[in-house]
Amino acid sequence: MFGQRQTRQRRKSPTPPPMTRDEALRISQGLGLLERSQPPAPLLSETDDDADNNNEWEDIPEVPCTHEEIRPDSPGDQYAKHQRSLRHAEARARNQSKWMALEAQLTATYLHLQSFTQNWTKQNSYLTNEIKCQCPPEKFRRRCVDFVDILSHARKRRVTFCDCVPDVIRLLHLGYIAGSPHFPRTAFSIRLLQFQHHLWNHTSISISGFIDALMSFLDVQCPSRLTPQQIKGNYKKNTDAQAKDIKLRELYPDKFIGVLYDIGCHLGAHIAKRLWLQNRYQNAVKVLSEAQSALTILYGTTNPAAPGQNYSAEFFRGQWTLEREAYSSKEAILQRQKLELGRLLSLKEELDTAWTMLTEIVLDRSLPVITAEQSIVRLRTTAELQEKIEKQVARVGTANVPVDDEEEAFLKLWYSKHEVGLRFIAICEEKRPLQQSRSDGHSSNLGHKGQTNLLLAVRRHTVQLMKIVDTYRTRRAEYHAEYPHRQLPEDIEYTELLHIKADHPFWNDSLFTKIDAPWAVDPKTRLGMQQIAYADRAKEELRRLGWEARRAMRWATTTHHRNLTTLLALQSDEPDLALPIVSHQTLSHLPPQFRRSAAAVVIKNAFVKITNTQLLWHEGLLEVFSRTQSQTGDEELKRTWDSQLDHISKLHEEEFREGERLQIQNGVKFKVKFNAEVTKPKSMSIIPRS
Template identity: 25%
Template sequence: MVNSPGRQRRRPIRSNTIIVRVSTVHASRRSRNAAARSNRRREAAEQADIDEAIQLGRRLGIILPQTATGIQAAPPSNTENRQEPLFGSYFDADIRDEWADSPIATHAEYFRLRRYAERRETIAQQWAELDNEATAAYLYNQQSTSNWTTPAANPSTNLSRCVCASKDISERRVDMIDIIHRHGGLLVKFCKCTPDVIRLIHYGYFACSADEPRTAFSIRLVQYHHFLWQASAVPASAFIESLSSFLDTRTTSPLFNRGSNHKRRELRVPFTLCIDLYNRILNKSRKIYEDGLRFTSIDKWASKCPRCFGPILNEVRNPGEATVHLSMDGNFQQRHYAHSSKDCPVEDQYPELFLHPSKITTDIEQLAATDAVATGINPPCSETHKAANDTRDGSTWDKCDDNGLFASTCRHDVPLIIANIHKTGEKLYYPLSIIRNFLVDFPDYKVGVLYDIGCHLEAHIKKRNLLSDRIADLQFGTSVFHAYVHEWSCQVKYNPRFNDGWGLTDGEGLERFWLFLSPLVSTLRVSTRLHRLTSIQSRAEYYSAKLTSSTADWLSKKSSDCTETIKSSASILRQLHALPNPTTPGTNYTNTFFERQWDLERNYHLNINQTREKARQELGHLLCLQEELDASLRRVATSTEQAISRAHACANIAIQIRNQRITIGAHALIDNLNSVQSDLLWKVWYSKINIRQQFLALAEERQPLRQACRIGEHTTLGTRASTRLMDSVRDRGRALHAAVDAYTARVLAFRAACPTRHAPPTMTYAELLRLQPDDPFWNDGLFTNGNEPWAIDANTQRGIRFLASLKRGEEEHRRLGWEVRRAMCWATSCHDAIWGTMRTMAEARHVNTTPLPQAVLPLVCHEALDSHSSMVHRMPGAPQQVQGTSHKFQASTIRSQEPRRILQVHANTQQVPANRCQVPSLVVVHARLIELARLQVEWDGKIVEVFEQTPPQAGDVELLQAWELQISQITRAMRNGHLSGIPGDIHEQLLFPNGRPRSPSPEDHESDSDTHGNRHNSSDEAELVGHPDEGNDNIENRPEDDDDEDEDIEPLFQQLMDEVLLDNLTRATS
């Protein structure tokens, strides 16, 4: 074809990488061939480079040998082994391209996550290095500023106390955010002698970064959020958004990101870092208190629940009666999405309430080693509970890494131990680990364990020979409100209302605890794993504190309930005692008769032949099927095929019945009944079993409607879920109604065939819905024991139940007496310990004792306060004035010699002078005294009433006298305004209501007489009870002409001491 002169024809030459277009206009064949050869050479060079890159990737391990066969290799077709989505987001597998499955992408993702983990670990390490200093600085400034009710240091002022050179002082703009105002980009000076985080605490702010913070939130704002979050679980994002909107209306300019004039700052992440710092300070303060007062493991348990773990004195218990009761249960709402974070908390980071994974691993290995022994364990109700054979694992919730929680509480609902469920279901090793670790701290306790499948748990523990050294100290039971799902033979042994030692404990404390944690479900699913654990820990501590504060109300209510139970049960028993007993003519019912019948019933169910009973029930099932098929045969068949199908079904059922009769043998007949009568009885038995199954199905469907909801809400379900649930409930109700009708018809047929034998009771649908789990209707004993009073006599059955109720009420009344005395004894002993510690420290400060008494050394010299203890000797007023020297000479020697000597003495011999190093420790102890005093005042009244109503014990007079004495001291201090609610604001009259003790020397006594009873408002003098005695020993021998000189030297001395303070802080930091 000849081209026109005005047109150009372009021929594309395609390659693997680029598209080259070669113009053929006015070009000869030779030039076109040369261009083509050049293209081929270029393509060959590119392919060689690609092959070389592939070989290099293989040698480095980036590319697997089998994955790269060429540049155009098709992506792998196997989608099952796709990599997890990138950190921080989740992409659906269907929209990911082939690049996501590339080994290079996997390699890049691995190093990206590794760098993120290393960065996270570095930040955590930076904060950990500052935790002790931050705690000491927080406690010191909490006292000096009266918990930040008075202004702290101004961050915009010069560093008057800094001893750094000018080149070591830098300025940085920091966004300072308070609860009522906000300063964006405030210029703050920092230096090298004091960490930025510590300096901001002295200014009254928490830094948001351990290294060069650019944002800080006021301490009082973080404190307020802490109390608000405890009460309402408000998310940090919602709180900070509302705060920002509020502060926007109080400032002239909004807060923008650095380098931007329109994008507002996102403060959620910085604020959560401040929250984490504050929580660590609170944990450190609690540890200082526990270590300083030498808490044992029992003391720490008593702080969680004084009613269970308080001091046990002079208690008289029945043999085998449990000292404490534990409840256990699992929850799978508190899950965590794997894509939300990739952090993996180590054991040191696990909160105190959580069980360390290493302690669970031991039980996992032990259970795996005994799997062969556990073959054949099948309690009668194990199939009813999913937890009994929980096969759920990581594939059940493929998007989750932490699938839920397994926890234990005491009978007062206080959470004791929590296990994190990681990629499994409700396995046996979780309750086993909790029991094992709990028993370690209580070698002499007998423990009652309530679990939804307590029967299954005990069977495994005994069959596998677990906890063999403590099995005699354990008593197992099922929770009361889950008892209805257990077979009657199981309830006889494990229902707390039927068995001795349980009182009125219901075992449902976990349900209430899960409800309290429910507001955290949505936020914790997308938080980091460590934040999830710490948030649950903090929420559980608040929950425990609320339960402890309501101790007196709880005891009073339980006392009223058990008194009412005793009265009502005794009244019904008296009515039964007036009735004649048909079993023994000429006598009435007695408690002895009821007890004997209960023993017979219990022995029967404990020794029952499960195989024979199941065979009889199966025979009843087949007979019911045959009856239904016979009824269908009487109806006209719609087709020949249907008639043939019915005939075949009847023949098959007849064969199965014949085989089942052969299997049962002679046991197919009972109580002198003929074959027809026995068949009618077995059909009634199966019909009753069918009623129970339909009843449980209906109860399970109605459970979401009956569960407790939050205040102000009618249900936790949405509109659509409620509609679907109501439809399902109606379907279950119709099935149950049909089962009741069938049961009633078969009972009437049996009565007609056997008029002389006691027939099972009839039941209407409305009556069935009102039945209690322990109603005698669920007792199947009459089908096999037709002549026993406990199986057929209604009055005997009522007597057995109400006699058990009477015993449980009496047990509860006795246990309440133990618990009220444990709580009062714990409160009085803690009060004496705290009060004595504070008095010892105050007296040591008053007489300037060096060294401090051994009783307070663990508190003052705690490792968390080392930074403060080492720097306090350079603070104003710490060194004592040497006799015959002036202030000017003393000030000149402080900087060069004295601090180093005191620091060395403290580090080697713990010869701690009694000065302001006690301030942080006093703040910690005083805060506990405030909490305990409020607790005792809140308890007083109702707790004394319960104390007087319960059975007396030895030592009651002394305990009540100690309680009343402490209450009178607390109320007098509150009335006189001496018991301040501010930690560290200690009045002298609080510890010495009758005045200070006499000083050991006349000079000290004379000095005390001049200053006794005065309280100064300055932070230096208000740090401890009383006034410092330094420099006052020879005050009368000082010449009068030195007064003016002293007045001139005092400001210089103050400035020098301030500089020494920061210099010592620098040394402590390094």
């Protein structure tokens, strides 16, 4: 409410309690959706004389009382739920409108009291600063309010309210924020809400869980709950536990957890965020160094594609251009059509295998007779395969493609290897989220459920990949047995396939594409092309990181200068210097003499935040700034940055030397290197208290 923070989505409102059957039945009957049940008529005796003369009991048949039930999804039940949700939404809207009506006055009062009480750190900041109003005694009303603090819980404390000051504002003067805008019954201390605000920004914890833990803690701290016997018992219990803990640490020194899992994960993530720019810079330098070392070795190696010459950067870049052109040429389109033909032939082989198996089962009477369900499944499978073949024929262009047996086996082998590559890439894509969450500067957002689903998907792709690898090896062996004189692609096992990289010779398809260019067949050429790409990308990364570092430094120095200038203007006696912020609509609810101090609270908090940010960024930004390509205005930017950091260091030294909280004071002139003379405070606190 009183400062900017990260936004979070509002939690969904709790589900209202379900309506009882009797209530839903009554609403349905009132709306005319159900008929009202009539009570059974009483049974009459045949004659009154018989009833008078007969002293024995008369047997009356029991008539069950029928109550018409109502379904949970009936119109009456739905109408009742809808009306209840509308009333709940209207109540929330009314409550929200009341808070919005008080927001400006509440904010202005908060800023004024934050300055007056030094951020509620004075001894008399709580429950002592009551408002003195001029209302007559009959206008006062006393009401009990529960005050919840971080160290105590005062139940049913009587507070005096009146009509001239809203209840929320009166409680704020006492150091508490009301739980509701109208007739509050509960109030929470400022320091408790400030603590919860910082906890909420740095950890993931629910408000309800925080309140439950706080109330449990305050209940335990209540003096009335601890008798001397209980205190003695608790002390003995705690000392015994500590003694046992020391003994266990001696026996099992490596079995104790140092940092909790959740805390460790959060610490690692935030530390990685702090060093994001520096880590990116160091990674770019490392990649560039490794790429240049590999290229230096290649530049001293003879190039077989150019006799008498060594590899060069121009040769690698030229091969990269030829590779891109080759994949967009007509020859590449023809190769893709052949690959589609290999897929068509593979589907045809599957169809023939299915029909052969069906025929053998029908003709061989020694085998068990297939059932009708199995026959339907096999017919459906063959029909699906036939449909796929027809679609592939339409894509290729003709069903009567003139190919011999050798070419057909060769194309099917090519398609099998191509499918191995596709499945391998699918597994890499499934693993990518997990690998990315483990890299620097990233935190895993998969969770237990997400990791479980990811592992299941990887297992499904793994089973498919194993089958495809077996098919590829089988077709390779069959092709080698039929045509031993032909060159074969590289053989590979499934376990070996999982450990190879994208530049492994197994993925080279030059045997099938008939391309013998250096970029397709020469491993050193492909390595050089890859290292050239790494070096270019690392140089571009360093250039962009230099821009980012300078942009961050300019933003920080500009914000520092603007906040300091505004803060000094608020402390000066000239009325026109701080007029824009003092005349803000929110501060109009305060008396004129209090507006400058309230505005100074906001500006000082922003100034403290930017100085802490500069101290945090200083080491990493200067490393990137000094080791990247210089730009126009670097000297002035560096001079301004160093001047501001020196100023911040002096403020820290004065704070530690005096040993007390220092306030901004006037009267001394100094020159900060902002190309302008400003008023220097004698001392300045960078502790965010006021």
